[in-house]
Amino acid sequence: MDEFASIRHWTADRQGxxxxxxxxxxxxIGDDTAVVDAALAEDGVxxxxxxxxxxxxxxxxxxxxxxxxxxxxxxxxxxxxxxSDIAAMGxxxxxxxxxxxxxxxxxxxRMRRLYDxxxxxxxxxxxxxxxxxxxxxxxxxxxAVTVTGTVEAGRELLRxxxxxxxxxxxxxxxxxxxxxxxxxxxxxxxxRAGERLSPAEFSGTGEELLVLAHQRPNPSVxxxxxxxxxxxxxxxxxxxxxxxxxxxxxxxxxxLRLVLNEALLPRSGSLAAYAAKVGxxxxxxxxxxxxxxxxxxxxxxxxxxxxRAVFHEEGLPFFIIGETEEGEPGVxxxxxxxxxxxxxxxxxxxxxxxxxxxxxYNHF
Amino acid sequence: MDEFASIRHWTADRQGxxxxxxxxxxxxIGDDTAVVDAALAEDGVxxxxxxxxxxxxxxxxxxxxxxxxxxxxxxxxxxxxxxSDIAAMGxxxxxxxxxxxxxxxxxxxRMRRLYDxxxxxxxxxxxxxxxxxxxxxxxxxxxAVTVTGTVEAGRELLRxxxxxxxxxxxxxxxxxxxxxxxxxxxxxxxxRAGERLSPAEFSGTGEELLVLAHQRPNPSVxxxxxxxxxxxxxxxxxxxxxxxxxxxxxxxxxxLRLVLNEALLPRSGSLAAYAAKVGxxxxxxxxxxxxxxxxxxxxxxxxxxxxRAVFHEEGLPFFIIGETEEGEPGVxxxxxxxxxxxxxxxxxxxxxxxxxxxxxYNHF
Numbered sequence: 122m123d124e125f126a127s128i129r130h131w132t133a134d135r136q137g138x139x140x141x142x143x144x145x146x147x148x149x150i151g152d153d154t155a156v157v158d159a160a161l162a163e164d165g166v167x168x169x170x171x172x173x174x175x176x177x178x179x180x181x182x183x184x185x186x187x188x189x190x191x192x193x194x195x196x197x198x199x200x201x202x203x204x205s206d207i208a209a210m211g212x213x214x215x216x217x218x219x220x221x222x223x224x225x226x227x228x229x230x231r232m233r234r235l236y237d238x239x240x241x242x243x244x245x246x247x248x249x250x251x252x253x254x255x256x257x258x259x260x261x262x263x264x265a266v267t268v269t270g271t272v273e274a275g276r277e278l279l280r281x282x283x284x285x286x287x288x289x290x291x292x293x294x295x296x297x298x299x300x301x302x303x304x305x306x307x308x309x310x311x312x313r314a315g316e317r318l319s320p321a322e323f324s325g326t327g328e329e330l331l332v333l334a335h336q337r338p339n340p341s342v343x344x345x346x347x348x349x350x351x352x353x354x355x356x357x358x359x360x361x362x363x364x365x366x367x368x369x370x371x372x373x374x375x376x377l378r379l380v381l382n383e384a385l386l387p388r389s390g391s392l393a394a395y396a397a398k399v400g401x402x403x404x405x406x407x408x409x410x411x412x413x414x415x416x417x418x419x420x421x422x423x424x425x426x427x428x429r430a431v432f433h434e435e436g437l438p439f440f441i442i443g444e445t446e447e448g449e450p451g452v453x454x455x456x457x458x459x460x461x462x463x464x465x466x467x468x469x470x471x472x473x474x475x476x477x478x479x480x481x482y483n484h485f
Numbered sequence: 486m487d488e489f490a491s492i493r494h495w496t497a498d499r500q501g502x503x504x505x506x507x508x509x510x511x512x513x514i515g516d517d518t519a520v521v522d523a524a525l526a527e528d529g530v531x532x533x534x535x536x537x538x539x540x541x542x543x544x545x546x547x548x549x550x551x552x553x554x555x556x557x558x559x560x561x562x563x564x565x566x567x568x569s570d571i572a573a574m575g576x577x578x579x580x581x582x583x584x585x586x587x588x589x590x591x592x593x594x595r596m597r598r599l600y601d602x603x604x605x606x607x608x609x610x611x612x613x614x615x616x617x618x619x620x621x622x623x624x625x626x627x628x629a630v631t632v633t634g635t636v637e638a639g640r641e642l643l644r645x646x647x648x649x650x651x652x653x654x655x656x657x658x659x660x661x662x663x664x665x666x667x668x669x670x671x672x673x674x675x676x677r678a679g680e681r682l683s684p685a686e687f688s689g690t691g692e693e694l695l696v697l698a699h700q701r702p703n704p705s706v707x708x709x710x711x712x713x714x715x716x717x718x719x720x721x722x723x724x725x726x727x728x729x730x731x732x733x734x735x736x737x738x739x740x741l742r743l744v745l746n747e748a749l750l751p752r753s754g755s756l757a758a759y760a761a762k763v764g765x766x767x768x769x770x771x772x773x774x775x776x777x778x779x780x781x782x783x784x785x786x787x788x789x790x791x792x793r794a795v796f797h798e799e800g801l802p803f804f805i806i807g808e809t810e811e812g813e814p815g816v817x818x819x820x821x822x823x824x825x826x827x828x829x830x831x832x833x834x835x836x837x838x839x840x841x842x843x844x845x846y847n848h849f
Binding site for chain 2: 177220
């Protein structure tokens with residue numbers, strides 16, 4: 122198949138013309154560039170919005186292997202990772218362009234499955250696929266996805282807005298994706314190399330949720346919008362590279378320290394059970410496991426309870442996990458006993474404070 | 486160097502804050518996404534413009550080798566190819582995002598040189614680099630660049646607008662890049678493999694212009710703007726994949742035939758000289774050699790002379806090379822004697838007409 126025939130095979134009849142028009146698409150796949158309405162109106166009314174632009178790349182053997190991700194998972198996750206970047210700005214994702222460098226091993230049918238996953242994610246998050254580029258690759262599959270999104274002008278949630286005394290929050294459990302990857306790699310070692318695994322094969326073991334978290338992550342678009350609308354969120358990041366690493370990015374951009382309270386970190390039941398089963402400290406995955414795509418941020422501590430209520434009303438998790446303080450940029454994990462103050466006197470702290478390293482996430 | 490340090494090393498102090506602000510950049514490299522002004526105002530005044538989005542990818546050993554492109558050439562050309570897509574819509578390029586998948590052989594210094602070339606191209610065409618993604622690569626270097634641009638709403642120059650009886654034009658000589666690649670590969674065979682070559686080494690041989698055309702192509706942004714402004718250009722494409730292939734794209738999108746007159750195809754002197762020297766028919770390069778990044782299009786034939794005058798005034802080349810006609814989509818090369826009509830009677834045609842294949846451009 123030539124390039125155009127391939128692209129048609131992957132993309133035709135996926136997103137209707139009307140569906141794309143509602144997203145401002147004037148001309149999608151098939152010309153030199155896509156054409157989208159710069160006014161980016163909603164309901165036909167121009168609004169003072171800004172454009173968000175991001176690109177994220179997945180490389181075979183670096184970010185995934187055939188034994189950890191099916192082709193459709195690769196497509197789904199490549200787009201999901203990008204949508205998560207838009208969510209981390211408090212924005213709404215709109216358009217995507219897909220660049221694939223395809224090695225010979227990827228047959229048209231495999232690529233079709235990859236696009237199945239990509240369009241599944243696009244439909245779920247209302248993203249219009251408007252273009253791309255296809256090249257051959259002598260080595261690994263490389264998928265680079267670019268996304269656009271919009272955000273109300275001046276209301277984008279940057280990493281640099283945190284202030285001392287802010288509450289630090291996270292919008293979901295962390296470490297599940299890394300634990301899921303561990304389960305997939307463990308199963309690979311027990312089986313023939315190269316055999317594909319799916320969450321279904323973990324069904325009933327309690328590990329399917331971890332595998333699903335790794336293969337089909339859910340970017341936190343709604344959570345990002347709630348945080349953007351509330352007006353008291355001061356900094357925001359998505360947890361793509363591990364909680365410690367993302368906290369470091371906020372600390373450095375905002376020039377302060379984040380103190381995370383170990384006891385407040387949300388623990389997933391399936392994560393705890395799997396960690397106990399394989400004899401690994403779940404904290405390692407929670408701090409240094411990437412690709413959970415929940416949001417980590419800071420906000421005015423006075424509004425934290427109200428924010429939790431808003432999230433609760435929407436059925437979304439929200440956890441206060443620490444606070445910010447002045448000082449050299451860094452991230453601290455506080456643990457150990459901490460008695461709340463009562464009538465007899467002030468609170469006493471006998472915390473251990475460990476400086477967390479900046480280290481990011483390595484897949485393999 | 487970690488990812489952020491690398492990105493700083495490649496990008497810091499390249500484009501001033503004011504320079505980026507004038508291009509609507511609110512937040513460039515360094516957060517989850519870039520933030521750009523969706524109003525895309527020029528001189529602070531909002532105008533009814535549309536956003537153009539395109540991505541183009543270069544893969545080592547598929548699109549270039551160390552013996553044909555220096556690292557800085559790779560960076561320059563990766564962006565230039567994208568800018569050319571914006572030019573082919575009649576638009577103005579604005580922003581770029583850069584995704585690089587970096588194999589171990591690419592030291593920080595080599596990547597720095599790649600970014601030198603990238604920023605050189607960005608400066609030349611006024612493009613703001615606003616983001617990107619960096620991953621490792623176990624195999625080849627992969628550079629995927631995404632660009633945005635703007636075009637006056639409803640005035641974008643698509644491939645699908647050609648009408649029967651249009652004049653077919655091209656905005657410069659074709660085949661030079663492919664001939665330059667041939668010269669580089671010939672020199673590689675004579676030398677030690679892997680040694681880097683530059684246009685300077687061809688200096689005085691007459692081939693340096695061909696090598697330069699291959700390593701440092703000039704996208705035709707100004708030409709695209711002139712065609713967009715004139716109002717009589719009906720279809721447009723950039724010659725990235727060879728004249729025949731691009732003509733086919735217009736033919737299929739517009740559902741008609743393009744008849745190219747061999748005698749009217751612009752021939753570069755350096756191309757003719759080099760072709761004679763190595764005993765190759767230059768027509769092969771002119772029809773099937775890619776990456777010249779001139780523009781191929783069709784326009785109302787009555788306005789063709791006026792358009793030529795406009796281009797002439799700007800010091801830009803412009804050649805009428807054929808016409809469109811009704812029929813099954815296809816591309817024809819007409820050649821042979823053709824006597825102009827004179828007082829004694831109508832013109833007589835004794836042309837050979839060859840159907841050109843759809844075949845695109847292969848580098849190696």
